Structure formats: C-alpha cells, structure tokens
Amino acid sequence: MAATISPKTRTIAKTVLITGFTLILLLMFLSPFAFMVFTSLKTPEQIGIIGAPIWPAAVATFEYNGKELDMFTVPMNTCAGSEDSSAKGNLAIVKKGTRASVFIDPDDMERGEFTCAVSWRALDRPWEFSPTFSNYTEVWNSIDFPRLLWNTTFYAIMSTIGVLISCTLVAYGFSRFDFPGRDFLFIVLISTIFLPAFVTVIPTYAFFQRIGWVGTWLPLIVPTFFANAFDVFLLRQYFMTIPREMDEAAMIDGASRFRVLWSVLLPQSYPVLLAVTVFHIVYAWNDFFGPLIYLSTNRAAWPVSVALSTFNGIYGQKPQLIQAGALLTLILPLLLFIFAQRFFVQGIVITGVDK
Amino acid sequence: MFQELQRGLPKLPTLRAYREMTPLKRREMREGLLFISPWLVGFLIFTLLPMVASLIFSFLDLKITDGITSAPKFAGLDNYVQLFQDPQIWSLQSGTRGSLWITIFFGIIALPVGIFLPLGIALLMNNRHLKGQMAFRSAFYMPYIIPFVAAVFLWGGMLNPETGWINRALMALGMPRESVPNWANDINWVYPTYVIMGIWGIGNAMLIFLAGLQGVPTELYDAAKVDGANAWQSFRKITFPMISPVVFYILVLSVVGLFQFFLIPLVVNQGTGRPGGATMFFNLYLYKTFFTFQNMSYGATMAWLLFFLIMIVTVFLFGTARYWVYYAGERRS
Numbered sequence: 001m002a003a004t005i006s007p008k009t010r011t012i013a014k015t016v017l018i019t020g021f022t023l024i025l026l027l028m029f030l031s032p033f034a035f036m037v038f039t040s041l042k043t044p045e046q047i048g049i050i051g052a053p054i055w056p057a058a059v060a061t062f063e064y065n066g067k068e069l070d071m072f073t074v075p076m077n078t079c080a081g082s083e084d085s086s087a088k089g090n091l092a093i094v095k096k097g098t099r100a101s102v103f104i105d106p107d108d109m110e111r112g113e114f115t116c117a118v119s120w121r122a123l124d125r126p127w128e129f130s131p132t133f134s135n136y137t138e139v140w141n142s143i144d145f146p147r148l149l150w151n152t153t154f155y156a157i158m159s160t161i162g163v164l165i166s167c168t169l170v171a172y173g174f175s176r177f178d179f180p181g182r183d184f185l186f187i188v189l190i191s192t193i194f195l196p197a198f199v200t201v202i203p204t205y206a207f208f209q210r211i212g213w214v215g216t217w218l219p220l221i222v223p224t225f226f227a228n229a230f231d232v233f234l235l236r237q238y239f240m241t242i243p244r245e246m247d248e249a250a251m252i253d254g255a256s257r258f259r260v261l262w263s264v265l266l267p268q269s270y271p272v273l274l275a276v277t278v279f280h281i282v283y284a285w286n287d288f289f290g291p292l293i294y295l296s297t298n299r300a301a302w303p304v305s306v307a308l309s310t311f312n313g314i315y316g317q318k319p320q321l322i323q324a325g326a327l328l329t330l331i332l333p334l335l336l337f338i339f340a341q342r343f344f345v346q347g348i349v350i351t352g353v354d355k
Numbered sequence: 356m357f358q359e360l361q362r363g364l365p366k367l368p369t370l371r372a373y374r375e376m377t378p379l380k381r382r383e384m385r386e387g388l389l390f391i392s393p394w395l396v397g398f399l400i401f402t403l404l405p406m407v408a409s410l411i412f413s414f415l416d417l418k419i420t421d422g423i424t425s426a427p428k429f430a431g432l433d434n435y436v437q438l439f440q441d442p443q444i445w446s447l448q449s450g451t452r453g454s455l456w457i458t459i460f461f462g463i464i465a466l467p468v469g470i471f472l473p474l475g476i477a478l479l480m481n482n483r484h485l486k487g488q489m490a491f492r493s494a495f496y497m498p499y500i501i502p503f504v505a506a507v508f509l510w511g512g513m514l515n516p517e518t519g520w521i522n523r524a525l526m527a528l529g530m531p532r533e534s535v536p537n538w539a540n541d542i543n544w545v546y547p548t549y550v551i552m553g554i555w556g557i558g559n560a561m562l563i564f565l566a567g568l569q570g571v572p573t574e575l576y577d578a579a580k581v582d583g584a585n586a587w588q589s590f591r592k593i594t595f596p597m598i599s600p601v602v603f604y605i606l607v608l609s610v611v612g613l614f615q616f617f618l619i620p621l622v623v624n625q626g627t628g629r630p631g632g633a634t635m636f637f638n639l640y641l642y643k644t645f646f647t648f649q650n651m652s653y654g655a656t657m658a659w660l661l662f663f664l665i666m667i668v669t670v671f672l673f674g675t676a677r678y679w680v681y682y683a684g685e686r687r688s
Contacts, residue, residue: 011484014484015484015485015486017484018479018482018484018485019484019485019486019487021479022479022480022485022491025476025479026491026494026495029494029495029498029554030494030497030498031513031520032506032509032510032512032513033509035509035512035513035519035520036509036512039512039518047518054520054523165393166393166394166397169390169391169393170390170391170393170394172390173387173388173389173390173391173392174391176387177383177384177386177387177390178380178383178387179380179383179384179387179388180368180369180372180373180376180384181367181368182387183359183365184364184365184366184367184368185391185395186359187359187360187364187365188398189394189398190356190357190359190360191360192398192402193608193611194607194611194665194666194669195402195406195662196611196614196615196638196658196661196662196665197615198615198638198641198642198645198654198657198658198661199405199406199409199658199659199661199662200401200402200405200406200409201405201645201658202405202409202412202645202651202654202655202658203404203405203408203409203412203655204401204405205419205645206419206651207405209419223397223401225393225397226393226394226396226397226398226400226401227393227394227397232394233356257386257390282500285502286500286501286502286503288502288503288504288618288622289618293646304502305502305503305504308502308504308505308508309504309622311508312508312511312622312623312625313625319512319515319518322508322512323508323509323512325508326504326505326508326509327505329502329504329505330501330502330505330506333500333501333502334497334500334501336500337497337500341493344496344500345492345493345496345562348559348562348563348566349562349563349566351356351563352356352559352562352563352566352567352601352604352605
C-alpha cells in the first residue's frame with residue numbers, strides 16, 4: 001500500500017499533520033486567555049454552581065403573567081398530552097411540585113398550562129449565553145483604575161526616555177571609539193546581567209529611604225538615565241552594522257562626534273530604537289518588583305501590577321473580578337505587541353544570537 | 356552576547372600604554388569616556404558602591420529602622436556564623452527543607468522545561484512542513500509580554516482545583532473528582548504548578564532558538580543527507596553544534612534567573628512558604644529578612660552568599676563552554 005502513496009500526497013499529509021499539531025498546541029498554550037475572558041463575564045451565581053457551562057451564561061427564564069419563571073429541561077413523555085414524544089423540551093415552571101409540576105411551553109403558548117410527572121429538583125436547566133459586563137465597571141471603580149493607568153503610563157514614558165537617551169550615548173561610545181580599557185569596560189557592563197538584584201538593592205533601598213525617595217517614583221526612574229546592559233548591547237550591535245565610512249565622511253565635513261551620532265547613526269537606526277522603546281514600555285508596564293519595594297507604602301502611586309497583586313487578598317472568592325482586573329492590565333501591552341511585533345522579534349534576535 | 360566574556364577578561368590597559376598615546380588618540384579616549392560616562396557613573400553609584408556597601412553591612416549589625424546618627428555596631432563574623440548555621444537555609448529534612456535546597460531542587464525541575472520546551476517549539480516552527488510560521492511565531496511569543504502578575508492570575512485560575520479548566524479537563528478525561536491535583540495548595544504539586552505558570556515565559560528563548568536554527572546553513576543538512584545521516588544524527592552533529600551559542604546563552608540566563616526565583620511564590624502563596632514551607636525559596640527568605648524583619652545586615656550577608664553561588668555556577672558553565680559551545684568562524688584550539 002505504502003508504495004502507492006505519491007510523494008505529493010505525502011507532503012500534504014505532513015503539512016496537515018504538523019500544522020494541525022502546532023495549532024492544537026497553540027490553542028492549549030493560549031487557553032488561559034479564553035478562561036480569563038469567559039470568567040470575567042460570569043456572574044458569581046454561575047461560578048458557584050457545579051456543572052455550569054464554561055462560557056458566561058445565565059439560567060434561562062421566561063416572563064409569564066408578569067412573573068419571571070425559571071426554565072427547566074423536561075422529558076416530554078412525562079407530560080400530559082405528549083406521552084408519545086421522545087424529545088426533551090425547555091419549559092417554564094408555573095407551579096413546583098415534588099411528584100408533578102405545572103409547566104407552560106414558551107414555544108407553544110396555545111397549549112396553556114399542563115402537568116408533567118417529574119420532580120423539578122431532578123431536572124437540568126437550560127443555560128443561555130449572557131455576559132456580565134458589570135465586573136469590569138466594578139473593578140474599574142473600586143480600585144480607581146484611571147489613576148493606576150496614569151501612574152503606570154507616567155513610569156513607562158519617563159523610564160523609556162531615560163533608557164533611550166542614556167543607552168544610545170553609551171552604545172555609541174562603545175561602538176565608535178577605540179581606547180585602551182574599552183573592551184574591559186564592555187565586559188564589566190555585560191557581567192552586570194549576572195548580578196543578583198539583592199546585592200545592590202539592600203544598600204540602595206536604605207540610601208533612597210534616607211533621602212526620602214521611598215514612596216516616590218524617583219528610585220525607579222532616575223536609574224534608567226544611567227543605561228543598562230541589555231539595551232546598550234542591542235544598540236551597540238546595531239550601530240556596528242552601520243559602515244564607519246559614513247561617520248568618517250561626516251567628520252571630514254566638520255561634524256562633531258555628537259553630530260555624527262545625531263545626524264548619521266540615529267536616522268538609520270530607527271528599527272532598533274523602536275525595539276528598545278517597545279521593550280522598555282512593556283518592561284516598565286509589567287515591572288512588579290521595583291514598584292513593590294519602593295511604592296508599597298504609598299497607595300496613591302501604585303502602578304497596575306502592584307494593585308493587581310493585591311486582588312488575591314481582596315477578591316479571593318470572586319474570580320470573575322480577578323480575571324476582569326487581569327484583562328484590564330494586559331490589554332495595553334497586548335495591543336502594543338500586536339502593532340509592533342516586528343520590532344520585538346528583531347530586538348530579541350539581536351541580543352540572543354549576536355555574539 | 357557572551358562570546359567576548361567567554362574569552363576571559365581582556366587585559367587592563369597599562370599606564371605606559373596611555374603615556375604612549377598620540378594626542379589624537381587621547382582625544383578619542385576622552386570623547387569615548389564622555390559618551391559612556393552615563394553608564395560609568397551609574398555603575399559606580401548603583402552597582403559598585405552598593406555592592407561594597409552590602410559587603411560592609413554583612414560585618415555590621417544594622418536594621419533599616421536605625422537612624423543615620425547612631426553609630427553602626429560592628430558584628431564581626433556573627434552574620435556569617437548565623438548564615439552557615441541557619442536551618443532555614445541548609446536543613447535537608449523534608450518538611451523543613453532549607454530555602455537553598457528548595458531553590459536548587461526547583462531549579463533542577465524547571466531548568467529542563469525552560470530549555471527543551473522552547474527548543475522543541477522552535478524546532479516545530481522551523482519545520483518546513485509548517486504553514487503560517489510567522490503567525491505561529493508571534494502567537495507563541497505573545498504571552499511573554501503579558502504582565503507577570505496577570506499571567507500568574509490567569510494560570511492560577513486555570514489551575515484552581517474546583518473551577519479551573521485543567522481539573523475540569525482531567526475530570527472530563529475520566530479522572531475521579533477526589534484524585535485531581537490540588538495544585539498550588541498541595542506540597543507535591545506546587546512545583547509543577549510554578550513550572551506551568553512559568554511556561555508563558557518561554558517566548559523569548561523560543562525566538563532566540565528559532566533565529567539560531569534559521570541561521571544554520573542548509574547545505575550542511577544536504578551534505579549530511581548525502582552521507583546517509585538520519586534525523587537524530589543531523590540534529591546531534593549539525594543543528595546542536597550550530598545553535599550551541601544560543602543554547603549556552605539561554606542556559607546561563609535561565610540558571611541565573613532560577614537562583615533568584617521568588618516572585619511567583621510571593622504572589623501565588625503570598626510569600627508565606629505555604630504549603631508546608633515548600634515554597635520558601637532562598638530569595639523569598641532574603642526578601643522577608645530584609646523587608647519584613649528589617650534585618651539589613653543578615654539580608655546583605657544572604658545576598659552575598661547568593662552572589663557567590665551564582666558566580667561559581669556561572670564560572671563553571673563558562674568553563675564547560677569550551678567543550679560544547681561552538682562559534683562558527685572561530686578556530687578551535
């Protein structure tokens with residue numbers, strides 16, 4: 001048999017198999033997003049019922065003679081007038097009973113009220129799709145979300161400005177100047193990646209506390225103006241791909257070193273500058289440890305990440321609010337990623353693959 | 356990123372070399388130093404000085420609450436004696452296992468997942484039979500940019516023993532209700548829980564592996580095919596050596612990161628060490644020593660122990676690199 005399968009069929013089969021497998025893997029990988037969206041739209045009642053559907057739903061009801069009647073799924077052969085039917089019908093209950101209950105059929109109102117020989121407690125209930133958007137408004141108002149957004153945006157913008165200015169200057173210094181000790185200093189810069197945060201955090205925290213900066217954004221923003229290893233490396237690698245002849249030509253025309261950076265290198269480096277920008281915005285937006293240690297005493301300055309982390313304590317029994325809050329905090333980095341994917345990918349490839 | 360590091364530290368310039376420089380070269384040096392000065396100054400005040408300070412702290416008896424005027428008490432080696440006798444760090448007994456062993460034990464579980472899972476997905480992405488590679492690549496990377504706390508809550512919800520989808524799926528597959536895992540609240544399941552919660556962090560490593568894989572010249576595979584190599588042989592003899600620098604990069608960063616692992620237990624189990632003290636990681640203990648118990652000196656001593664351990668492991672990894680990390684275009688000696 002195997003011999004009769006043409007190579008082309010075999011290729012198609014492989015494509016279907018591998019693409020299908022990857023797709024299933026991806027669906028599992030991203031399923032928490034669906035969990036988040038579904039849960040954030042549920043009512044507390046639905047979460048409390050075992051066997052309720054996983055999608056946001058409410059038990060169906062039917063309005064009859066000015067009253068909200070609950071709907072039940074009833075085997076029709078138990079009902080007077082339809083003993084021969086093998087179907088199940090979704091009926092609204094008029095009078096509840098342990099042996100028999102009185103129902104009406106919303107799809108067939110002319111039939112009127114009729115009795116079915118079932119115990120209403122044993123019946124399943126039909127669920128209908130019913131998203132609860134009030135979870136979002138509740139989270140939005142109860143933790144003063146607009147202020148958290150402002151705090152986080154402020155931190156992200158200020159620290160990104162700091163990183164862009166300082167890392168560009170430093171990367172230019174490392175990529176375009178030859179002097180004894182330069183390579184040594186560069187290795188020192190790279191080695192700071194291995195340094196555990198706490199070796200420097202303890203005295204730095206004590207120092208910031210003495211000068212009254214704990215509880216403000218300053219300990220988080222000021223250090224970004226002094227460059228960091230990853231972004232310097234990224235920018236340096238990119239600058240090194242730009243031919244030095246271009247600098248030299250500008251310098252012969254009388255441009256200063258700074259002018260060369262400004263007018264020759266930077267205009268050609270917009271992809272890497274954008275990569276650094278999007279990375280740092282996302283980094284600052286997601287930063288948890290820094291704000292946790294420096295801002296936990298000052299609620300008014302909290303960013304979204306720290307506020308969200310307190311949800312476990314406040315809303316431990318209300319998963320719908322936790323998930324709504326998580327969705328509100330991740331929407332912005334997600335949008336940024338969707339629009340700037342290319343720069344993320346490029347930046348990572350440079351740091352990871354370049355030697 | 357680490358190739359230069361791997362060659363060891365370059366020689367420090369001598370004073371003589373500086374004296375022999377031409378005025379033009381000196382000017383270049385001055386300007387170069389001026390441009391890197393933001394980092395130089397930052398390195399001094401935010402890295403070097405604090406490192407020295409925390410080393411000094413470790414020989415003193417300091418609390419955060421101490422005023423600046425009171426003279427610090429000299430403690431000699433007291434902090435180090437306490438450090439090496441602290442059962443909360445070193446105890447080997449299960450039930451009261453020390454935080455260092457917890458960290459290492461968890462690292463041994465998490466490290467292979469952190470390397471092989473992204474490598475596996477990158478290999479899948481690089482498969483020529485896969486359609487829509489670009490879209491898949493972005494989708495697998497995407498969770499990496501989700502705020503850490505949000506990601507922990509999403510997975511925390513998925514892994515909720517009663518309402519989470521994972522246990523619902525296990526029950527749908529026929530597992531009885533009473534035997535489904537209690538995840539973050541069960542001493543045997545809490546580490547797998549953390550590993551699962553960390554899965555969304557693989558995007559970075561996956562992209563780097565993928566870029567490495569795409570950089571392998573296809574002629575090498577063709578040549579291997581001609582020589583009759585099977586898939587495993589060409590992975591072992593071509594793919595792996597060619598991507599070994601990126602494997603090394605991910606490995607080193609993962610090890611350094613795992614030594615400092617503590618944010619997930621801090622958020623998921625509120626930093627209490629629950630269940631049964633199994634999640635009191637070294638860095639968590641250090642965090643609590645400093646921020647909760649305000650013991651600056653002991654915190655600094657622990658930080659230096661951590662720094663020292665990371666340094667040993669990193670130097671060891673760099674030492675092994677010459678046996679298995681291959682940089683194309685570099686002559687092997």
